[in-house]
Amino acid sequence: MSESPATVLAGLGETRTWQEEFYRQLHQHPELAHQEQRTARGVAERLRSFGYDVHEGVGGTGVVALLHNGDGPTVLLRADMDALPVREQTGLSYASTETSADQDGHQVSVMHACGHDVHVTCLLGAAELLAAVTGQWSGTLVTLFQPAEELGDGARGMVEDGLAKIVGPVDVALAQHVLPFPAGQVRTRPGPVLSAADSMRITLHGRGSHGSMPQAAVDPVVLAAMVVVRLQGIVSREIAPTDPAVLTVGSIRAGTKSNVIDDHAVLELNIRSYSEETRQTILDAVRRIVTAECQASDSPREPEFELFDRFPATHNDPAITERVRACFDDFFGDRAADLDLQSASEDFGDLPTALGVPYSYWGIGGVDPDTFEAARRAGRVSQDVPVNHSPYFAPVVQPTLDTGTQALVVAALGWLQH
Numbered sequence: 001m002s003e004s005p006a007t008v009l010a011g012l013g014e015t016r017t018w019q020e021e022f023y024r025q026l027h028q029h030p031e032l033a034h035q036e037q038r039t040a041r042g043v044a045e046r047l048r049s050f051g052y053d054v055h056e057g058v059g060g061t062g063v064v065a066l067l068h069n070g071d072g073p074t075v076l077l078r079a080d081m082d083a084l085p086v087r088e089q090t091g092l093s094y095a096s097t098e099t100s101a102d103q104d105g106h107q108v109s110v111m112h113a114c115g116h117d118v119h120v121t122c123l124l125g126a127a128e129l130l131a132a133v134t135g136q137w138s139g140t141l142v143t144l145f146q147p148a149e150e151l152g153d154g155a156r157g158m159v160e161d162g163l164a165k166i167v168g169p170v171d172v173a174l175a176q177h178v179l180p181f182p183a184g185q186v187r188t189r190p191g192p193v194l195s196a197a198d199s200m201r202i203t204l205h206g207r208g209s210h211g212s213m214p215q216a217a218v219d220p221v222v223l224a225a226m227v228v229v230r231l232q233g234i235v236s237r238e239i240a241p242t243d244p245a246v247l248t249v250g251s252i253r254a255g256t257k258s259n260v261i262d263d264h265a266v267l268e269l270n271i272r273s274y275s276e277e278t279r280q281t282i283l284d285a286v287r288r289i290v291t292a293e294c295q296a297s298d299s300p301r302e303p304e305f306e307l308f309d310r311f312p313a314t315h316n317d318p319a320i321t322e323r324v325r326a327c328f329d330d331f332f333g334d335r336a337a338d339l340d341l342q343s344a345s346e347d348f349g350d351l352p353t354a355l356g357v358p359y360s361y362w363g364i365g366g367v368d369p370d371t372f373e374a375a376r377r378a379g380r381v382s383q384d385v386p387v388n389h390s391p392y393f394a395p396v397v398q399p400t401l402d403t404g405t406q407a408l409v410v411a412a413l414g415w416l417q418h
Contacts, residue, residue, distance in 0.1 A: 004136045004417045005331055005410045008129050012402065015125045019401055022046075023121040024094040030083030030112045032100050033148035036061040039081045039120065043145050046124050050131040052143070055166050059157030063145040064166050067131055072139025073171035073415045076357075077126065077408055078348060079119035080149035086111040089391040103151075114388045115178035115366060118395055120145060122176070122364075122404030129409055130416075137416040142167050144351070152197070152311045155350035164355055172320055173352035173359040174411050176404060178366040179342075180387045182373075184399045185365040186328050186407045187339035190321040193361055194314035195244075195272040196279050197345035198307055202227075202267045202290055205301035211259035220265035221254045223297045227267065227290055228252070234285045239278060246272040246343060247282060272343055274313055283307075311345035317358035324360045327414040331406065339363050344388065360411075364404045366395030 022042070031039055040061045047054050052065035061081070085102050087109035088095045098110040127143045144167075148154030181187070204224055209217030228249050239245045247269060254265035269286065273279040290303050328336035339362060352359035365372075367385055375384040386392035 005413050007136050008133045008409055008413065009406055011129050011132050012125070012405065015128050015405070016402065019121055019125045019405070020397055022124070023117055023397060023401060026117040026120060027092075027112050028094045028096055030096050030098055030110045030117070031081075032085065032102060032110055033082040033151045033154065034060050035100060036081045036147050040145065040147075043081070043120060043124065047127060047143065050128050052127065052131065058163060058166065059147060059154060059159075059161040061147040062154070062158045062161075064158075064163065065127070065143045066167065067127075067141045069134045069140065070138040072137075074140040074142060074167070074169060075412045075415050076142040076144055076167065076170050076173040076351070077123055077412060078144045078146060078173065078175040078351060079123040080116045080146045080154065080346075081120055082116060082148055082150050082154070083110050084113045084150055084389060085109065086113040086389065086391050088113070090394040092394055111391065113390060113393045114150070115393070115395055116149070118178040118366065118400060118404060119176065121401055122408060125401070125405035126408035126412070129405070130412065137413055139416040141412065141416065142170065146351075149346055149348075152309050152347045155347040159350065159354040163351070167355070170355050170357045172415055173355065173357050174324070174408070175348045175359070175361045176407055177346070177361070177363055178395050178400060178404065179363040180367055180385050181363070181365040182367055182369040183365045183396050184369060184403055185335050185337060186332055186362060186403060187337045188321055188325045188328060188360070188362045189339040189341070190316050190318040192274040192313060192341060193316050193339065194342050195274050195345050196313035197309065197311040198271045198279065198283065199309040200269045200271065200283075200286065201306040201308065202269065203304040204265045204267070204290070204294060205299050205303065206261070206263050206265070206297075207300055208263035209261045211261055214261065217261040218298055218300060219261050220263065221261070223293060223299065224252055224254060224265040224267060226297070227293050230289045230293060231269070231286060234282055234289070238281065238285055243278055244274055244341065244343070245278055245282060246270075272345065274341075276313070311347050312349040312353065314346065314349045314361050316360045320358045321360040323414050324362065324411050327410050328407065331410045362407065364400065364407055366400045368396045
């Protein structure tokens, strides 16, 4: 292990004294996307106390802080801040009981069910450690705390609000996510790591009628059923078996009464893919199949398509990731491993893409190692280890926070060392 990471991380014991309590408070008081005011204030206050040049309200509630420390590259570290409309069932002493109005005005329970509280706390810890030992590195550190990752528009909002002007030229962007594997581990992967995601709302038009007179109708329920069946053939018959992709019909809405044939049906789909070519192939196939089924059913109007909640694929730069992995191997030893391809999606990639810089994104474990090993031995990891977005998702405080903080420091110093 090189001297610089060890010297910077020597202060982790002191950082840990506030980090753990900060994390518990953050977990107990989560905020939905675009509502992260309390979180952003706490983040900005800490960063100012560390000596950073802090910019608040970027893209709504985003926080960007810079620490200039002589000549050298500029490294951007990112954490996301928002929580989910989930009712927590972890039983933790610091479990969330918060509620809030969602985008539709409905009052919902709120929980940090994805681990963004871990991300925020680790990045703040790394920011303090690097600010405290500036003699060990040179360059500019940008810490970015992003809102609304769960909606897929938080990164774009920061970009559109002048992020490039705030941060200036950036050499590399780095980020991490807590995942359901043993705490203490850090895992990397070059190339595709997270899928692109596209949600699509399709409105199918029929002709309404009495349920006893179907000959007078164009039944949108039957049409919707045919569409659902035909869509299942896209991934299995139009995409190569070696090219991972998922198409899920998650919602069908039609009709109000058993003896009334309605005049329309609404389907909502979710599509996951790892390349732009596959993504476009699936989207084109959906439109082709739906349009053809509507024609086959003599639908009186063309179907309507609406894309929403779109996330880019996360595609790690191989050279950047190789450098990060070398740093991790040096520091973590056998706790550094390979990350499996992930079917989840997120919008981190929108930031470096807009800034025109390469990036790498890795995973840190959040599951108690003994709990994970017991589940593995029993062949029950999927059943017994809660995953992100579960109401039972509860990363162990340690060594999760230590590992996430160390990973950010070690990776950043891969560029910022003298």
